[in-house]
Amino acid sequence: MIPASFDYVRAVSVRDALNALAAGDGTKILAGGHSLLPMMRFRLAQPPRLVDVSDLAELRGVVEHRRGVRIGATTTYRDLLDSALLRERFPLVVECTESIGDLQVRNRGTVGGSLAHADPASDLPAVMLALDATFNLRSKRGKRSVRAREFFLGPFATALAEDEMLIDVLLPPTPRGAGTAYVSQDQAASGYSLAGAATVIARTRKTVSHAAVALTGVGDVSRLIGSTDQLVGTKGEPEVIGRAAAGSVEGIEITGDIHASAEYRRHLATVIVRRAIQKALERAH
Numbered sequence: 347m348i349p350a351s352f353d354y355v356r357a358v359s360v361r362d363a364l365n366a367l368a369a370g371d372g373t374k375i376l377a378g379g380h381s382l383l384p385m386m387r388f389r390l391a392q393p394p395r396l397v398d399v400s401d402l403a404e405l406r407g408v409v410e411h412r413r414g415v416r417i418g419a420t421t422t423y424r425d426l427l428d429s430a431l432l433r434e435r436f437p438l439v440v441e442c443t444e445s446i447g448d449l450q451v452r453n454r455g456t457v458g459g460s461l462a463h464a465d466p467a468s469d470l471p472a473v474m475l476a477l478d479a480t481f482n483l484r485s486k487r488g489k490r491s492v493r494a495r496e497f498f499l500g501p502f503a504t505a506l507a508e509d510e511m512l513i514d515v516l517l518p519p520t521p522r523g524a525g526t527a528y529v530s531q532d533q534a535a536s537g538y539s540l541a542g543a544a545t546v547i548a549r550t551r552k553t554v555s556h557a558a559v560a561l562t563g564v565g566d567v568s569r570l571i572g573s574t575d576q577l578v579g580t581k582g583e584p585e586v587i588g589r590a591a592a593g594s595v596e597g598i599e600i601t602g603d604i605h606a607s608a609e610y611r612r613h614l615a616t617v618i619v620r621r622a623i624q625k626a627l628e629r630a631h
């Protein structure tokens with residue numbers, strides 16, 4: 347389908363983009379366009395004006411920040427894959443990004459677009475939850491920071507207000523010696539996750555001292571799972587991992603659709619979580 351008509355402006359600065367959003371007329375940010383433009387073509391979204399931020403160099407890139415990293419909102423998946431800093435400090439981000447979409451999607455799709463769109467089957471939100479990222483938001487009214495754990499509110503719903511823009515993402519350092527893993531079963535055509543798990547596990551003298559596992563693709567929103575708390579204080583014995591994985595889907599209303607039934611996804615999620623924990627444990631030192 348052809349989208350409804352709309353105006354287009356290319357922002358030359360963040361301030362420019364924020365001014366456009368402040369008009370309160372339904373103006374939407376356009377970044378890589380891989381989610382917004384299909385929605386407009388299906389007329390699921392009909393914004394009267396798009397403000398294109400994809401050229402804003404000030405929002406693009408991965409840099410060191412207080413022993414962690416800062417990732418600008420217009421950083422593309424390709425930039426993530428090319429970042430030596432991320433490969434060294436946050437291999438979880440790179441491992442996840444490798445499974446996203448196809449070449450075109452990875453070349454144009456942005457971190458800000460993925461997180462703001464909050465598709466319940468997208469990959470990066472789970473990584474941000476497991477890494478305890480913080481998102482910096484800005485509007486003409488001011489700035490605020492929101493932890494990933496408070497940002498994703500539901501399917502395609504986030505803490506962003508209509509006049510707010512995601513500026514960058516801060517990743518704090520992972521615990522010393524932590525092992526991480528992203529394991530997903532992708533829907534073959536798009537690469538979206540039928541179930542995906544992002545895992546960060548640290549050990550102190552062979553005992554698990556930190557475990558964070560976030561799940562995507564199975565319910566209405568990516569979420570941290572509570573059942574993996576029981577790993578802390580154990581040596582990560584197979585039966586403990588099995589129990590944590592089995593409990594990972596408790597309390598989640600599992601999605602069933604043309605790609606996978608709810609029953610299949612439920613089973614898949616427990617297998618994915620178990621494998622992700624095992625992998626992260628093997629990588630922890």
Ligand SMILES: Cc1cc2nc3c(=O)[nH]c(=O)nc-3n(C[C@H](O)[C@H](O)[C@H](O)COP(=O)(O)OP(=O)(O)OC[C@H]3O[C@@H](n4cnc5c(N)ncnc54)[C@H](O)[C@@H]3O)c2cc1C
Pocket residue numbers: 374375376377378379380381382383419420445446447448451454455456457458459460461462463467468469470506510511512513536537538539
């Ligand atoms: C064929 C195909 C396969 C895909 N496969 C995967 C996959 O395997 N895994 C996956 O996770 N995703 C997948 N995607 C989605 C892809 O990652 C999207 O591009 C991404 O989710 C959105 O990023 P974008 O830069 O294209 O955002 P856009 O489409 O430009 O914007 C998306 C939404 O975010 C808003 N927005 C963008 N930037 C900001 C900002 N800085 N602040 C506030 N709001 C903002 C826009 O207004 C819009 O509402 C796929 C997409 C396609 C088309």
